[in-house]
Amino acid sequence: MTSINSSSFLYHIFPLGACGAERTNDFFSPPVPRLRQIHGWLDHVQSLGADTLFLGPVFESGSHGYDTANYYELDRRLGTRADLAALSRDLHQRGMRLVLDGVFNHTGRQFWAFRDLQTHGADSACRDWYSNVRFDQRSPLGDSFSYDAWNGHFSLPKLNLENPAVREHLFGAVRMWVEEFEIDGIRLDAADALSFTFMRALRGFVDQVKPELWLMGEVIHGDYRQWANDQTLHATTNYELYKGLFSAHNEHNYFELAYSLNRQFGEQGIYRGLSLSNFVDNHDVTRIASQLREPAALYPLYAVLFAVPGIPSVYYGSEFGLEGVKTHEDWNLRLFFDLDRLRSHAPQPDLPAWIQKLVGIRKNSAALRTGSYVQRLVASDQFGFSRHAQGEDVLVLVNNADAAAAVNVAMPGYSGRSFSDLLTPGEAFAADTRGNLTVLLHPKSARIMRAD
Numbered sequence: 001m002t003s004i005n006s007s008s009f010l011y012h013i014f015p016l017g018a019c020g021a022e023r024t025n026d027f028f029s030p031p032v033p034r035l036r037q038i039h040g041w042l043d044h045v046q047s048l049g050a051d052t053l054f055l056g057p058v059f060e061s062g063s064h065g066y067d068t069a070n071y072y073e074l075d076r077r078l079g080t081r082a083d084l085a086a087l088s089r090d091l092h093q094r095g096m097r098l099v100l101d102g103v104f105n106h107t108g109r110q111f112w113a114f115r116d117l118q119t120h121g122a123d124s125a126c127r128d129w130y131s132n133v134r135f136d137q138r139s140p141l142g143d144s145f146s147y148d149a150w151n152g153h154f155s156l157p158k159l160n161l162e163n164p165a166v167r168e169h170l171f172g173a174v175r176m177w178v179e180e181f182e183i184d185g186i187r188l189d190a191a192d193a194l195s196f197t198f199m200r201a202l203r204g205f206v207d208q209v210k211p212e213l214w215l216m217g218e219v220i221h222g223d224y225r226q227w228a229n230d231q232t233l234h235a236t237t238n239y240e241l242y243k244g245l246f247s248a249h250n251e252h253n254y255f256e257l258a259y260s261l262n263r264q265f266g267e268q269g270i271y272r273g274l275s276l277s278n279f280v281d282n283h284d285v286t287r288i289a290s291q292l293r294e295p296a297a298l299y300p301l302y303a304v305l306f307a308v309p310g311i312p313s314v315y316y317g318s319e320f321g322l323e324g325v326k327t328h329e330d331w332n333l334r335l336f337f338d339l340d341r342l343r344s345h346a347p348q349p350d351l352p353a354w355i356q357k358l359v360g361i362r363k364n365s366a367a368l369r370t371g372s373y374v375q376r377l378v379a380s381d382q383f384g385f386s387r388h389a390q391g392e393d394v395l396v397l398v399n400n401a402d403a404a405a406a407v408n409v410a411m412p413g414y415s416g417r418s419f420s421d422l423l424t425p426g427e428a429f430a431a432d433t434r435g436n437l438t439v440l441l442h443p444k445s446a447r448i449m450r451a452d
Contacts, residue, residue: 001212002185002212002213002214002234003097003184003185003212003213003214004052004097004099004184004185004214004216004311005214005275005311006275006309006310006311006369006370007363007369007370008051008052008097008311009048009049009050009051009052009306009311009312009313009314009359009362009363010050010052010053010054010099010277010311010312010313010314011045011048011050011052011053011054011313011314011316012054012056012279012282012283012313012314012315012316013038013041013053013054013055013056013316013337014056014065014283014316014333014334015034015035015038015055015056015057015058015065015078016056016057016064016065016075016077016078016334017283017331017333017334017335017336017337018037018038018316018334018335018336018337019034019035019037019038019078019336019337020034020336021034021075021077021078022077023063023064023331024062024063025060025061025062025063025069025075025076025077027060027062027069027076027110029076030076031074031076031077031078031079031080031083032076032077032078032079033078033079033080033083034077034078034079035058035074035078035079035083035084035087036079036083036086036087037337038053038087039086039087039090040339041316041337041339042090042091042094042096044339045096046094046096047352047356048314048319048352048355048356048359049355049356049359049360049362049363050096050314050359051095051096051097052096052097052098052099052184052185053091053096053097053098053099054099054100054101054185054187054313055098055099055100055101056101056283056334057075057101057103057189058074058075058078058084058100058101059071059072059073059074059075059103060073060074060075060076061075061108061110062108062109062110062155063108064330065101065103066103066106066156066189067106067107067108067109067110067155067156068103068106068107068108068111069107069108069110069111069112070111070112071169071170071173072173072176081180081181084181085180085181088181088182088183089182092182097184097185098181098182098183098184098185099183099184099185099186099187099214099216100177100181100183100185100186100187101186101187101189102174102186102187102188102189103189103190104159104161104170104188104189104194104198104202105150105158105159105161105189105190105191105193105194106149106150106156106157106158106159106190107156107157107159108155108156109141109155109157111157113126113129113130114126114129114130114157117129117130117133117145118143118144121135121144121145122135122145128160128163128165129159129160129163129165129166130147130148130157130158130159130160131147131148131157131158131159131160132146132147132148132158133145133146133147134146134147139154140154141154141155150190150193151193158193161194161195161197161198162195162197162198167198167201170202171201171202171205174186174202174205174206174209175209178209178210178213183213184212184213184214185213185214185215185216186213186214186215186216187216187217187218188215188216188217188218188233189218190218191217191218191219191227191233191236192217192218192219192220192221192222192227194217196226196232199215199217199227199232199233200231200232202215203215203231203232203233214234214235215232215233215234215235216233216234216235216236216237216277217232217233217235217236217237218236218237219236219237219239220237220239221239223270224236224238224271224274224276225270225271225274228274228276234275235274235275235276235277235311236276236277237276237277237279238264238276238277238278238279238310240260240264241260241261241264241276241278241308241310242278242279242280242281242285243260244256244257244259244260244261245257245280245301245304245305246280246288246291246292246301248383248400249292249294249297249300249301249400250291250292250293250294250297252380252381252400252401253380254378254379254380254381254382254383254398254400255378255380257304257383258375258378258383258385261308261373261375261385262373262375264276264309265308265309265373266373266374266375267372267374269373271309272372275309275310275311276309276310276311277310277311277313278305278308278310278311278312278313279305279312279313279314279315280301280302280305280314280315280318281315281318281333282313282315282333283315283330283333283334284326284330284333285326285333286324286325286326286333287315287317287318287322287323287324287325287333288301288318289318289321289322289323289347289348290323290324290325294402294444295321295347295348296402296443296444297400297444298321298348298351299351299354299444299445299446300398300399300400300444300445300446302351302354302355302358303358303396303398303445303446303448304383304396304398304446305358306355306358306359306361306362306368307358307362307368307385307387307394307396307446307448308373308385309371309373309387312362314355316337317335317337317342319351319352319355320342320343320346320347320348320349320351320352321346321347321348321351322335322342322347323347357423358423358448361422361423361448365387365392365394365422365450366389366390366392367387367388367389367390367392367393367394367450368387368394368448369389370389371387371388371389371390371392371394372387372388372389373385373386373387374386374387374388376395376409376410376411377397377407377409379407381399381400381401381405382397382398382399382400382401382405382407382441383397383398383400384396384397384398384407384409386411392450392451393414393450393451394422394448394449394450394451395409395411395419395437395447395448395449395450395451396446396447396448396449397409397439397441397446397447397449398441398445398446399441399442399443399444399445399446400444401443401444402443402444403443404440404441404442404443405440405441406438406439406440406441407438407439407441408436408437408438409436409437409438409439410435410436410437411431411435411436411437412435413435414431414435414437414451415431415432415433415434415435416430416431416432416433417430417431417435417451417452418430418431418451418452419431419437419439419449419450419451419452420449420450420452421447421448421449422448422449422450423446423447423448424447428449428452429449
């Protein structure tokens with residue numbers, strides 16, 4: 001079993017942005033230990049209840065981190081390998097885990113193998129390191145050869161992952177990350193562009209080196225079971241849930257969200273048994289506070305995030321309602337993390353405490369961490385479901401309306417049972433003799449109730 005699972009809660013930091021690094025790497029300046037700033041943020045991260053730190057790309061790159069120049073060295077804008085090793089020790093001493101970003105589909109043009117190809121052309125020993133290299137035409141960037149690129153971005157040449165030398169190099173990096181940094185997981189960037197043969201080989205390698213190492217792939221569209229299974233990865237990003245979460249709250253249409261959750265995790269759910277990586281925003285999409293038309297909708301939205309099946313994640317600063325709109329460069333989403341200023345000038349000052357409550361309830365509830373999922377109520381602005389595990393029954397109700405709402409929830413088999421609200425201790429609601437429960441929901445809020 002991997003060390004990261006449905007009981008975990010990830011806190012996601014994009015180090016190059018959060019630590020205030022320059023946007024481009026000159027490749028000759030001495031290392032600047034900006035990564036050390038993260039030590040000062042860990043008390044806050046733990047106070048939210050997070051037990052895992054997920055760091056965006058940290059290895060040497062030309063600009064944004066996904067244009068890798070060296071898989072074996074920390075980006076000089078962040079410091080040295082010793083700085084990352086020290087951060088890992090701090091995390092593990094706190095009982096936390098560390099996940100790193102693995103960018104294996106492509107490199108940057110500064111990567112040594114690509115530079116060799118530029119220098120020696122058809123005579124390069126690295127001519128087979130990249131996908132579909134041809135010497136009868138030029139690349140759009142003026143190279144004497146053409147090559148496949150990630151998503152049409154020729155600054156990101158695609159590796160030939162079927163080349164044994166490429167695999168040996170990448171797997172060697174993974175081994176170093178395990179041995180030197182004691183990582184607990186890898187997020188595979190652009191996993192939907194990786195070959196399945198490569199992912200099976202990586203899984204086999206990881207199972208030998210560190211069987212409990214978590215492999216999670218960035219996948220946007222498709223059937224997540226193709227990537228998350230016993231042969232390839234342990235999990236994928238849950239972009240379907242992400243879309244349903246912000247859309248349902250913006251459009252006052254919980255039917256969309258209910259459909260997705262039932263399709264994924266209901267009685268016939270196709271992802272039952274999988275612990276997908278759930279999020280409401282990340283380094284690639286507009287921050288959730290900028291996505292939502294009504295800021296107060298953050299409260300029911302986060303309640304759903306921490307109550308549904310999967311592994312929840314919070315992107316740094318979003319716990320304060322930090323805004324950021326996606327542009328062509330994405331740096332608006334990857335801002336410097338001024339924690340002290342956010343604490344004193346938070347756009348949503350009550351949101352961190354709300355998240356703390358939700359996480360605390362989840363950590364103390366086997367049903368919310370690992371239980372089955374049953375839809376109980378769906379209306380335009382009200383939504384409810386129950387989770388069940390190890391004799392524990394929890395009913396979750398959310399209200400996205402601006403006014404209070406009284407809802408009737410059918411709970412067959414719970415006649416006469418009382419449900420105590422874990423978010424508001426002291427408040428309880430009893431089902432009648434037919435198992436019907438009437439609950440008053442506060443505006444833009446939630447109830448998480450355990451059956452007594």
